[in-house]
Amino acid sequence: MRLHVQSIAIVLTITTAITSGRSLEAQTERQDPHVRNDCRLAAQVLETGHPAPHYEWALEFIAKCEETGAPVLAALWRSAADTEHLNRLYVSSYLLRDARITDAVTKVAQNRALPRLVRLNAIRVLAGHAVPEFLVTVPDLLRRENEFSIIPFPSVDPVTVRHGERPVEEATIRGIVEALGHLRSDSDADVATAAVRTRRQICLRLRWQDCTQRW
């Protein structure tokens, strides 16, 4: 099967609109049949694992699929493991800002049976879904901040996230903050640290005064 990704030449001089919080809507699954076809293929590859050589491509491409991408990525998180695909799963989940993915990674972050790195990557996704400029690394999550320092999450420029069919709205972000709050007493110290720090950074960035404490 021949896949086709529409060629888009975006010259920097005309891309000024792509700034914080705005998505790159040039190629959409909804509007472009070629993208739609590729999305279906990517979904199939990710669901079945075949053909294996296309798995990495599919995991990257699925982030462009605002209709079919979210359920697929959510399902991948439900069976996520500490594999070589974990970072790419994080990146695609970060890039596709859909509440279905948010819900799935929230459960992953809360699941104490999962490996630490999987849970930390889930928290990375939550950070980015709450604040799209938070394209963070695991060390960013674990960087120590105390009451006498201000060490925010880095802000990526440009922000290139794409919004899914179920956008991440304020209620969803409130849910992220609440879920992260529950993790502050997690038995895994790194997960607890990352959750507390992420929660505070989200609240500071969104100017939510009721949840900026450091605990």
Added chain:
Amino acid sequence: MGAGIGGSALRVHLLVDGAEWAPRVLPDSSLEWIVPVRAGARIEAQRTSLNIFKQSCPYDPSEPCTPPLYAYDLRPVGLAGVHVEGVVPLQVLPPGAAAGDTALVAPGREATFTIQAVDGMTAPVWYFFAWEGSLTRLRDCSGQMSCTIIPPKRGSVIVYGKWNGYTFESEYLHIKTVPAQLQLKCNGAQDSVRITRADELTCNVSGATDITGWEFSADTYGYHNPAAGGTPFTGIEWKGRVVLSGTVTVNARVGGAVESKSVRVSVEARDWGGMTMPRSISEEPALHLPPRPDSLHHLGDIHHLMVVEFQHMENWAAIFTGPNANLAYLVKPPAEYEATVHVNRAALSRDSDFWNAQYTRQRSSGIVDCLQREADITDFIPVILQHEGVGFDPKSHAYLYVTTADRVGNPRYERVVGSTLQELADQATAVHAMAHDSAVAASARADSSGYAPTWCRFHFNYGGR
């Protein structure tokens, strides 16, 4: 008469020529030698004819003076200097019992002086010594612990007391009449003064007989010195660095009445306009950029990070004395910039999918295409690095971010004042957020016309797997 005068105990031990004093006939008057007196020892000299008293200070009260104690034999045999360590046996205190050897009194007004003396000091006799030379015994005050008089314009109050049979003379308390009008000056100004933040302010009062307390009330921040329940400063000069605008007030007794004077203090900002935050901008592997970028934005990005550390002592200072005591402030902008730049080197390499997605030769469309050649693809890597901020190019994301954060943040950091490190951090957090917001918006300009460094058009069509 004869009542003991309260105070700290004085026991002295006289040494003559390094040996303990023993009752003996003092030497010939032509011989004079120093007789050290050690506080805490017991007097063993029982010679009834020996008087001990303090020598007076010079009449000019502006000269500092540590009056020596002299032993004197009545017969007379001459003076023998005695050095007193630690304890003043007899002292006259000015009105208000303030320390010092000068009493400020209003002309024509009553002033009350009191005595401080060692245990066992009795029978005080009061004198007023006029600078013109006359010595007047203040008979109404004889034997009294305090003495209220209307002092003449210039002179000194002296008291004699007896201790263990020896006569002691107090230090001279100089009288200085001052205008009855209270005056307050801060850095030489009477009504208002302008001062750069963190510079020193010196406030002096004149015309007061008794300062009951200084106050500073800030225009903002709810700061007041002294704090509720605190003890006000009562010295004649109040000075220290100031960081908040407000009002300095002195409350003082002028004659019998309490008066107040205030000076308005306007603190002006330090010039932090030319200061820029320390920065580090480094490249890190681009693990998040796709192997097949679908826009220029996937060829590189920058992660801005602006941190503030208050544990670094060089960022802030505290004030311990004066009108703004117990406040802390920033001595320089506290932010530091740590950016990481990412370049999609995998895509921008020879024979990558991205390489192969470019045309091999120019079309006749009038559009200048980027071609499958190093000049357009691999040579774009340093261009991206520069565009993001490596080298701090004036059109780069990093430059626009940092300069904007400095412009927005520095004047606001300059104003940060708190009574705890936590308060400094909390205020700086708000400034940080504001500076970051503006800086992010400015950084985005790097992708706009006139900034972005492109010379050809890239293509992002990969033609399937």
